[in-house]
Amino acid sequence: MLELAITRRVGGFTLDVALEAASGVTAIFGPSGAGKTTLARCVAGLERPDAGQIVLDGTVLTGPGRAVPPHRRGIGYVFQEPRLFPHLDVRANLLYGAPKGTDPGAVARMLDIAPLLARRPAGLSGGEAARVALGRALLRAPKLLILDEPLAALDRRRRAAILPYLERLRDTGTPILYISHAIEEVARLATTLVLLRDGKVVAQGPVGDLLSDPEVAALLGPDQAGALIEGVVAGSEAGLLRLDTALGRLEVAGVEAPPGGKVRVRIRAEDVIVATRRPEGLSARNVLPCRIAALRGGQGPGVMLRLDAGEGRLLARLTRRSVEEMGLAEGQDVWAVLKTSGVSRMDVGR
Incomplete structure (x- = not known):
């Protein structure tokens, strides 16, 4: 369970959010500039809120007088770009940050990257690199996985090819915070939907209930409904x-x-x-x-x-x-x- 109530001011923009995210995929959805990435970075410890607290599984990660470093939060983070180490092969990239003695085989097979273990990142396609980044985050055995628009840099064909792997990732049981501005990704993956606009939560609840609500459809826009x-x-x-x-x-x-x-x-x-x-x-x-x-x-x-x-x-x-x-x-x-x-x-x- 992730529980947070935070504010964070960046220039003229203020993030003021309170939400809870349980098991499954909680999608943070909204247009560019809504505050999605700022929220994700605060949860991961890459930015510190001005006020409030963040609690994961009963442990206060951020609060008055407390800020757990990012590497001790038990959170896996996948960015828009894969950010693989070019001098390491796929196997070494997968195992970077994983507990000692971890076997990457099961995750590599789940993501269909087992044949790529000996390759360097320069020899991977965009979709293959994205799957390696997903595998690396998962092998850290995180308490929470943050996917920050992981498909945003891919074209429609590659996004369609990666989505089934994200469905497999969802089915592993690892709680996921999924940041996106693509409603088709949210509809396919999410358990819970949090709609963010101008730094505030304007709707949240089970994804099926919200997507069939005309009031929420008005917030999404007619083309997204x-x-x-x-x-x-x-x-x-x-x-x-x-x-x-x-x-x-x-x-x-x-x-x-x-x-x-x-x-x-x-x-x-x-x-x-x-x-x-x-x-x-x-x-x-x-x-x-x-x-x-x-x-x-x-x-x-x-x-x-x-x-x-x-x-x-x-x-x-x-x-x-x-x-x-x-x-x-x-x-x-x-x-x-x-x-x-x-x-x-x-x-x-x-």
Whole structure:
């Protein structure tokens, strides 16, 4: 358990945050300049707050008259850049800072870098170097792992290749503080979401609850809004994956997973079409009966709808004009239409 309540002033910016992070992945999400990295550096001991305290597993790391040095905090830190030692091979980089006698084999196999142990960093791709940095932090057996936008320096293709390894890392049970401004990473990895803006926490809670909340969607921005759905793979046919979810049966294209496997799917609000009558003659294969649970209008032409379907929730982004012309209102029964190809590979995780 990480508990903190701190303030930190840097120039004209003030970080004023109180939060708790338990097991699993706690994602600190927000735009550039929100204070995410400053928060992470304070937890790691690389910066000292002006006031407040930081407690990890009952031990005060930072507080009045106390500041545990970074190397004694039991925290692993992965930066945006891998920061590998160029004169050491991958094996030596992995073992740097690890307890004496540590065997890197299991972690190297988990991250698929076992064949690279004899290489120097200069011979690694960006994705390989990122995995080595992850392995090095994990081999220190940390009480807490901080990942500070570890994929920010990678292009979309390499990010998509690394995300499955971060899912494996999450499943090791090591508590993770994940710093990001990429909502698809948060949706795939996080247990808890902390939304940071202008140095303050504006929302925090279970990631699925927050991402399906129209109020939070307004804070994220219309392009980032999308509900998180968890499901079990029922099978596949003709390139379509069949998922049993709280919404009902969904079909998704372009994704592979074994029957019985559990997956997460982020369905973007802009990809959901709403109809007042059941549509017919459509190519879209996902047509779900829903009820409008909430409508939230913004300053612009858009309106965010929360749709309850079965035991699940969706978000839909419509224009204000469409809402008025269709006579949509809270409590109304409608139909939600989702294209099978509307879900990106980046939006489906294990």
